Amino acid sequence: xxxxxxxxxxxxxxxxxxxxxxxxxxxxxxxxxxxxxxxxxxxxxxxxxxxxxxxxxxxxxxxxxxxxxxxxxxxxxxxxxxxxxxxxxxxxxxxxxxxxxxxxxxxxxxxxxxxxxxxxxxxxxxxxxxxxxxxxxxxxxxxxxxxxxxxxxxxxxxxxxxxxxxxxxxxxxxxxxxxxxxxxxxxxxxxxxxxxxxxxxxxxxxxxxxxxxxxxxxxxxxxxxxxxxxxxxxxxxxxxxxxxxxxxxxxxxxxxxxxxxxxxxxxxxxxxxxxxxxxxxxxxxxxxxxxxxxxxxxxxxxxxxxxx
Amino acid sequence: xxxxxxxxxxxxxxxxxxxxxxxxxxxxxxxxxxxxxxxxxxxxxxxxxxxxxxxxxxxxxxxxxxxxxxxxxxxxxxxxxxxxxxxxxxxxxxxxxxxxxxxxxxxxxxxxxxxxxxxxxxxxxxxxxxxxxxxxxxxxxxxxxxxxxxxxxxxxxxxxxxxxxxxxxxxxxxxxxxxxxxxxxxxxxxxxxxxxxxxxxxxxxx
Numbered sequence: 001x002x003x004x005x006x007x008x009x010x011x012x013x014x015x016x017x018x019x020x021x022x023x024x025x026x027x028x029x030x031x032x033x034x035x036x037x038x039x040x041x042x043x044x045x046x047x048x049x050x051x052x053x054x055x056x057x058x059x060x061x062x063x064x065x066x067x068x069x070x071x072x073x074x075x076x077x078x079x080x081x082x083x084x085x086x087x088x089x090x091x092x093x094x095x096x097x098x099x100x101x102x103x104x105x106x107x108x109x110x111x112x113x114x115x116x117x118x119x120x121x122x123x124x125x126x127x128x129x130x131x132x133x134x135x136x137x138x139x140x141x142x143x144x145x146x147x148x149x150x151x152x153x154x155x156x157x158x159x160x161x162x163x164x165x166x167x168x169x170x171x172x173x174x175x176x177x178x179x180x181x182x183x184x185x186x187x188x189x190x191x192x193x194x195x196x197x198x199x200x201x202x203x204x205x206x207x208x209x210x211x212x213x214x215x216x217x218x219x220x221x222x223x224x225x226x227x228x229x230x231x232x233x234x235x236x237x238x239x240x241x242x243x244x245x246x247x248x249x250x251x252x253x254x255x256x257x258x259x260x261x262x263x264x265x266x267x268x269x270x271x272x273x274x275x276x277x278x279x280x281x282x283x284x285x286x287x288x289x290x291x292x293x294x295x296x297x298x299x300x301x302x303x304x305x306x307x308x
Numbered sequence: 309x310x311x312x313x314x315x316x317x318x319x320x321x322x323x324x325x326x327x328x329x330x331x332x333x334x335x336x337x338x339x340x341x342x343x344x345x346x347x348x349x350x351x352x353x354x355x356x357x358x359x360x361x362x363x364x365x366x367x368x369x370x371x372x373x374x375x376x377x378x379x380x381x382x383x384x385x386x387x388x389x390x391x392x393x394x395x396x397x398x399x400x401x402x403x404x405x406x407x408x409x410x411x412x413x414x415x416x417x418x419x420x421x422x423x424x425x426x427x428x429x430x431x432x433x434x435x436x437x438x439x440x441x442x443x444x445x446x447x448x449x450x451x452x453x454x455x456x457x458x459x460x461x462x463x464x465x466x467x468x469x470x471x472x473x474x475x476x477x478x479x480x481x482x483x484x485x486x487x488x489x490x491x492x493x494x495x496x497x498x499x500x501x502x503x504x505x506x507x508x509x510x511x512x513x514x
Contacts, residue, residue, distance in 0.1 A: 003487040006437055007456040010407075013348035021340050024361035028336055031365050032329045 100242035100257055103271070104235030108190075110276040112228035119300045125181035125221045126308050128297040129280050135304040136219060140178030145304045181219065186226035193226075193233035206239030210259035213237075214267060214281050221300065234269075244273065245290055254279060256290060270294065318381035322374045332368050339385055340364065342458075346389050349457050351399040352406070362392045378467070386458060387468040390450055401442075408438045440490035448483040451476055 018025070119125075121139035128134075133147040137156050143163075144154040155163035157176035187193045198204055201212035213234050216222070222230060234240065239259045247254055247270075257269040268290060270279040280296030299308020318335060325332035343363050347356035366388050374384060393400060441449060447469070454460045454468060462480075466473040 003437075003484055003491060004456045006491070007441070007452070007487075010434065010437060011349055011457055013345050013353065016341055016344055016348075016353075018337065018341060021344060021357055021360060024340060024344075024357050024364065025333075025336055027361040028364045028368060029333070031368055032332060035329045035368075 100240055101235035103242060103255060103276075104231045104257070107271055107276040107278070108228040108231040108235075111231055111278075112224050114224045114227070116224050117300065118223070119182050119221055121182075122302075124301050124304060124306070125219070126297070126299050126301045126306070127218060128295060130295045134219070135301065135306075136181040138180060138182040138221065138300075140180040143304070182221040183216070183226065186216075186220075186222050186229070188225040188229050190229050190232035190236060193229040194236060197230075197233060197237075206237070206259045209237055210240075210267065214269065217269070217278065218281060218298075245270075247290055254290070317379040319374070319376045319379050322371050322381060323376050325368075325371055329368075332371065335367070335381055335385075336364050339382060342382065343385055343389055346386065346458060347393070349453070350393055350403065351396060352403045355396070355399050355403075359389070359392050359396060363388050366392065380464075383460065383464040383467040386454060386460065386464075387470065390454075390469060394446070404438060404442050408435055408442070436491055437487070440487050443490070444483050444486060447471075448479050448486070451479045452483045452487075455480055 119138045122142060123138045124135040124142070124144060125138060126133070126135055133145075134154075135144045136154070137144050140156065141158050142156040144156070146152040146154055153163070157178040160176065162176040187196050197209060197212050197216070200216075201208040203209070213230065216230055217227075234257070237259075241258055243256045243258075245254050245256045246252065253273050254270045255273045257271065258267065267281055269281050270290070271277065272279055278296070280294035282290055282294060297308065301308055318338065321331050321334045325335075340360055344356050344360045347359045351359065363385060367385060370388075374381070378384070441452075444452065450469065451465055454465045455462075460468065462473050462476045465476045469476075471479075
């Protein structure tokens, strides 16, 4: 007997039947039910979930590889800027005056100065990050594509149905509500934007709020006033923190915005500290360095496969 | 165990559950018993079901992170289980302590009569073995027990714990050596060890 056999001989567990795990199964069923009900209330979140499949896969692959000894992240907590002087929001986060507000205010100002453009319904929002490209229908009714190495069609929602595809499940019709990339109804004031974010997140949990901000920011087309409102609103939300960082494999400085969460990974919004331009977002282990460049690019194109 | 592939694979159900959450029930049906046994071995049957629920709730919540290229969901579930277990270290420590205090009490599992002699020898070693396992670093113990109890391959352990395969090999080699040292060198045991080539080629499934 070697030590592996001896360890096996220590095993005194007994197999159980599925029926013996009813309580665990009931808890999962309750979570599934709650998720299903939430999807009915917020259909845009549901389709986001499908879209994020490839996106997060790529990110976590990157995150899990971030161990290089040379990757020294210089996380320097910035001194808190003066509390914002503007009037506080009177909604669920009325009392919040957080550190990154001043920076995000400048990012908002920069976004507001971008050229205004109203896309056509048949156009696509193109989104690129390292290893990931997506063409997302502006009105949600045209067939798009996610390319993360695998080419995953994203069916447009027409007449209440869309073809949901995956490498393993083939094309299957699913009930849907169109999820347009162009958020024509996005608020243009930070106060209204906070309500909008919370409404779509379906929660006031900072982690849910943060994910919603990323979803709106990266996978939707916002006109300049709305994007400015988004950044401004992000600065007023609780649990947000800001750090100055250096992207480990490019040496470029970046300002990282993240939020309170529970888990082994954090998702971080990155901005250029000089121009306040949005550089994209990255998911990394809690103690991992942030890698760059992200090769983030976005634009409006006429057809799937076109590049801006 | 060979993983199902194609539309019947675990990955297919995880992917489907992104659009249709109830599809995730199939993952529970297929793997809840395996996950339960993992915890029963580590914290005892009484606590296991609670942790099984935690694992599947977490898996459901983060299913959009699942890599659909991996047909078999078990390494992913073991990775989550390992994290859940880490949050219940006291339960695990209590269980190991209890196991050690049982001394040479026979295992509940049944063994063929012709293995009785070896079983007696193993029972006699039990307190030393348990003590040695308790002394291992957490990651060493995790790798060792995923290999010995759950039957995961090196690749699967690497995937579950998010570490390189080479690290799995070295951790496993080190923890086995520590156990052998603790139990005292036994020529018969040495001869039963896999060769270096077998280890490097991952031909030893346990």
